[in-house]
Amino acid sequence: MQSALIVGKKICSSLLLRNWVRPLSAASDKLTNVEVNDKTGFAKLTMNRPPVNGLNLDLLRDLHQSIQDIEKNKCRGLILTSASNTIFSAGLDIMEMYKPDQERLKQFWTALQDVWLALYGSAVPTAAAINGHSPAGGCLLAASCEYRVMLPKYTIGLNETQLGIVAPKWFMSTFRNVLPRRIAEQALTQGKMFTSDEALKIGLVDELAATKEEALLKCEKFFASFAKTDPIARYLTKKQLRHNDIKELLDEKVQDVENFVLFVNQPSVQKGLGLYLESLKKKAK
Numbered sequence: 001m002q003s004a005l006i007v008g009k010k011i012c013s014s015l016l017l018r019n020w021v022r023p024l025s026a027a028s029d030k031l032t033n034v035e036v037n038d039k040t041g042f043a044k045l046t047m048n049r050p051p052v053n054g055l056n057l058d059l060l061r062d063l064h065q066s067i068q069d070i071e072k073n074k075c076r077g078l079i080l081t082s083a084s085n086t087i088f089s090a091g092l093d094i095m096e097m098y099k100p101d102q103e104r105l106k107q108f109w110t111a112l113q114d115v116w117l118a119l120y121g122s123a124v125p126t127a128a129a130i131n132g133h134s135p136a137g138g139c140l141l142a143a144s145c146e147y148r149v150m151l152p153k154y155t156i157g158l159n160e161t162q163l164g165i166v167a168p169k170w171f172m173s174t175f176r177n178v179l180p181r182r183i184a185e186q187a188l189t190q191g192k193m194f195t196s197d198e199a200l201k202i203g204l205v206d207e208l209a210a211t212k213e214e215a216l217l218k219c220e221k222f223f224a225s226f227a228k229t230d231p232i233a234r235y236l237t238k239k240q241l242r243h244n245d246i247k248e249l250l251d252e253k254v255q256d257v258e259n260f261v262l263f264v265n266q267p268s269v270q271k272g273l274g275l276y277l278e279s280l281k282k283k284a285k
């Protein structure tokens, strides 16, 4: 596991602290980084897979582990953010889906399901400090949190239909949990990418912030709004509201992997992914 975890002693007992401290790998190897603020108990979970935080199998597994660690150690809030200055996450790493190894492809989709289940269903309050572009899978992660603060002049959305792919049901449920149904339907069918201002206007994000630091503070302010609520009552309320979406995936988890594998292996989908990758690379030149 490649994530590094830094935690304050005030939050965790020494036993928990021992569990939390995992060997630190060389800085260049870290895919996620978790820092817990001693005083507040808020954890900052930073994705760090340059250049664009493409969600590959390793990053997804790392994210899952970090979310579970934060959960186990009863942190009082989880802020998801990015180490990049311009990209929150470019979504799924298309290389995982293009000419894939079949066993890895299954593991990849299962890892994405697990991250979503852990984040969407987290007992810990969650927020995203969206400090860069956030298409597709990046948007899924942000929308799975309970609160979103975005920096100006970036884009966010589930753009799958523009890529000729269909977002799975649980991507759509996540959007519907945040947006009015009609807006969600339009956004999903159009595969629309929203600017930060547009995202604020439709409620896809809750606030804008001028800097990452300000975004983090606003996320913390959101967590502080729960100061007078009972954490268990808070969680059970969230759990009930999100129950059907989670149950739907849990009931169909294996079938969902099979659907994904079948879909990705279609020659037309492979051709489309290949062309899309080429266009991204040409753009980079």
Ligand SMILES: CCCCC/C=C\CCCC/C=C/C(=O)SCCNC(=O)CCNC(=O)[C@H](O)C(C)(C)COP(=O)(O)OP(=O)(O)OC[C@H]1O[C@@H](n2cnc3c(N)ncnc32)[C@H](O)[C@@H]1OP(=O)(O)O
Pocket (backbone or CB within 6 Å): 051, 052, 054, 086, 087, 089, 090, 091, 092, 093, 094, 095, 133, 135, 136, 137, 138, 159, 160, 163, 165, 166, 167, 168, 259, 260, 263, 264, 277, 280, 281, 282, 283, 284, 285
């Ligand atoms: C009915 C049954 C359904 C069953 C299920 C079936 C369906 C599957 C559903 C799958 C859902 C998919 C979700 C996704 O997340 S797909 C990924 C979508 N992501 C995107 O479209 C974003 C693409 N990237 C960009 O738009 C831009 O890169 C950017 C994020 C805005 C950043 O722009 P910029 O800073 O200008 O960076 P570059 O474009 O120059 O990119 C730098 C290098 O990174 C490579 N790159 C970028 N994005 C990806 C990616 N998503 N995957 C892999 N690689 C990526 C890019 O090619 C550059 O590479 P290079 O340096 O080698 O040239």
